[in-house]
Amino acid sequence: MKAWIDKYFSVIRMTWIQALEYKANAIVGTFAIFSGLAIEFLIWKQVFQAQGLTEIRGFTFNGLMAYIFLCMIVGQLKSSWATSMEMIDSIRTGEMNKYLIRPISFFTYHFMMFIGHNSLFYIVYSTVLILFPILLPGWAFPTLLHVLGFIMALLISIYLSYAIYFCMVCFAFWFGEVRALVIAYNISNIVLSGQIIPLRLFPDSVRNIINLTPLQFLVDFPVSIATANLPIKFWLPKMGIALSWCIVMTLAGRVIYKSGIRVYGGYGA
């Protein structure tokens, strides 16, 4: 077990070293999220002022801003689409050979690379989240239990998101180029997971469909816990369903990968 941890922690370490080589890129990437927040702030401020609203479907302006801000952070932390693009490319161009000839798992190696790449975000956003209840009291994290629940749900979201992307990546074994599929999923996932607009604001018919998919666990679930929009009695059953989705997507990824690797061409020398 220690060797396994050592092996994959080394991958994270390598991505840190690599990220630090290009400091400007790392800094800009980390703070890019705040521009999105500013846009959302201005749009919703206009909506509330123009309509003279005090709340929308139970969201006050402050509550909505807290929700959207947390959604953006969770959305960023769980997003492994850049890693997915790299994986697709490595299958298509034969770069994957360098992983296959070594005693490492393609799935775990890239998961650790994704965690490594996102580490800088984790540090910055963790600081922001710690400051959140101090600077904006009452907006989110009413109790310590909500913090713990949020962390649990966030970890599930990160893993589940990666496992879903991995399934799509594996189709590159047959089709070579599947970036369009990942991009299409990425766009729909940003909207349907509640990353831009809270799921509570969606029509019931759409929400019912989303509730049948794992998308609700990617952003809406952890943020609803953090903002106390989800009663505590629903946490454990929902986490059980989310973990079941993790198992389903992991097994699906394994099956698709195993049959995909049989047709892998290892092109490009």
Add this chain to the structure above:
Amino acid sequence: MPIQVNELSKQFKMFKREAGLSGAFRSFFKRKYETFHALKEISVQIEDGEILGILGENGAGKTTLIKLLVGLLHPTSGEVNINGFTPWNRKSNFLKQISVVMGQKNQLWWDIPASESFLLNQKIYEIPQSQYKNTLDELVDLLSVRDKLNVQVRRLSLGERMKMEIIASLLHNPKIVLLDEPTIGLDVISQLKIREFVKYYNEKYKTTFLLTSHYMHDIQALCKRVFVIHKGASLYDGDFEELVNRVNPKRKLLFEFNDKPDYNKIEKLSEKYNFHINNTILQSELPDKELTKLVSELFKLGVPASITMEDLPVEDTMRSFFTDPEKFLK
């Protein structure tokens, strides 16, 4: 017997389309697929500690064979047994015994120094610290790259990068190393250095090497035995020198007389042997036996000022071999 290959075949399904926009448009709706036979029932056995050269023109199937031997590809049919392992099952214990260096692919991280990639490999292969340190020290000194260890990989020259790739692939002391075009694009000095290194490493550690290269000097310097693949099929498996002699049994003679020889006698000799003479220097390219006879006849004509006999350049010989390999091996 560390490597045993039995009737190994690999087919690829490939789609073909006509050139141009209309071809691309047509193929978008209907694609024509063809089956390409990359390898056809290849069988070969490789002994422990051997350096086997795998030869063939571009597209012959050399790299496909290497990819099958390291488990990158699944075969269409046939078997491979390497120390009791089937490569494409990719068991961890198998992967720890082999290594691959592909001249046109790299495993080092591009933006950071090679030393960091070596540390990553230490963890991936679970190499104990003392073994890692000793192996790295030895390899770095042998390949003379100690001062480049902490330079970003992208800033290294091609030769330095290849040396680093070789170090990364040998850190875990593999029993079998597959070198696919390791000297491609390198200057003569770097090629020589890598050849010397492979020879030394093989002699010291009895590591089995499988080598593909288009530089015949690599093969000549390192491989006693070669395996020739032509259009996916096995064409020759045996001694490299013997192959060269079969393709071109001639040797080159330069015979310089002290004084101008008797023209009549030379004229008579030219009826039996093929040669050119320019003043006092006689040049000829003949099979070994004939050449020996010619030399003894020339000695009767006069004492030579100098005499040189040499093999024809192996690159030229093998170039003519690959124009029509089947012709030479009938």
